[in-house]
Amino acid sequence: MGLRDRFSNFVYRQLEKRGVMEDIYSNSIRYGGRYANDDSILESSDVYELLQDISNQLMLADIVVEDEEGNEIMHHPVLKILKDPNNYLSGSEFIKLMVNTYLIQGEVFPVLDGDRMHLASTVYTELDDRLIEHFKIGGETIPPFMIRHIKNIGTNHLKGIGLLELGRNTLEGVMNAEKVLTDKYKKGGLLAFLLKLDAHFNPQNGAQSKLIKAILDQLEAIDDSRSVKLIPMGKGYSIDSLKSPIEDEKILAFLNVYKKDLGKFLNINVETYQALIKSDLEKAMMYLHNKAAKPIMKNFEDHLSLLFFGRDSGKRIKFKVNILDFVTYSTKTNIGYNIVRTGITSPDNVADMLGFPKQNTPETQAIYISNDLTKIGEKKATDDSLKGGDESDKEEGNADR
Structure with a gap:
């Protein structure tokens, strides 16, 4: 990745000397294409609500970097870029904008410019004779390793399809x-x-x-x-x-029929989703996650991994959603109760007393009750007890036994 970064920076400096990059990004970002139609779509309250529900799930996900074995790499420099992508968007805003653009337009173009990220618009793409995709913004070529073409894929290998096209008439x-x-x-x-x-x-x-x-x-x-x-x-x-x-009455009847169709273009059955929201919010969020958010997360992970690390790296960008965010408070309380109950019944003598089956392992057959219990709440008390504590504690523990 070091060589890749150096090459990327070299290309960027050459373009910057010509004054090309500043013009490309300013024109692409400030004067993006089809913005009027996109804004109009958000004026429909139902569409706006669905887009918010989907993009919020990705915005609330934790973004991590994993190695080839799936181990999380802490404090990776890529995480800093994703947290603070540029001077005008926060990391959360960047993800929401990327999702909304992806769903409405059917495709989105993240650009990695050194340690900054942008979402380019009015990008012209084409495949050459060797089936390599080329990108142009305002007539200027963007190196392929600096940009990714994330497509909401339909039947076209070069262009995604979104709500703007799928549901235009509706x-x-x-x-x-x-x-x-x-x-x-x-x-x-x-x-x-x-x-x-x-x-x-x-x-x-x-x-x-x-x-x-x-x-x-x-x-x-x-x-x-x-x-x-x-x-x-x-x-x-x-x-x-x-x-x-x-x-x-006629207009409302029309809206009752056709508003539901808009959700289908976002991969959501509106009737099912609304019914679940009324009866079980947890199921509604899981329905939305599995039907809409999860496929987008997978697509974003693939493209962002290639954008940051290239094809030859085993490192990978991952979106991690805490499923407990979708669980009600009462359910979380039950989960906590079950964990505590499991802890109580771990020693075999207690399990036998309470009517639970014994586990018959050396750990569950041992009795660890000692004066260490008085240290709960003190800093590093559990660490000390795991290490055996100090010598006086060991003597007291042996005396107890």
């Missing part, structure tokens, strides 16, 4: 329906009035124009549903309320 319908209802109630239910004139309207008639303007001013001044306006009107004028053409 999504647009849902978003339009939600916007219609939101706008309607924002504007007081679209309550409108129709001013009817029996007489011929004459723009040159000053008195008539003043009267109409006064009526309209009165109607427009109604900004509260509890307001009451008394408008005296002359002969030939009448006001009728105009019913809103937007029918809530």
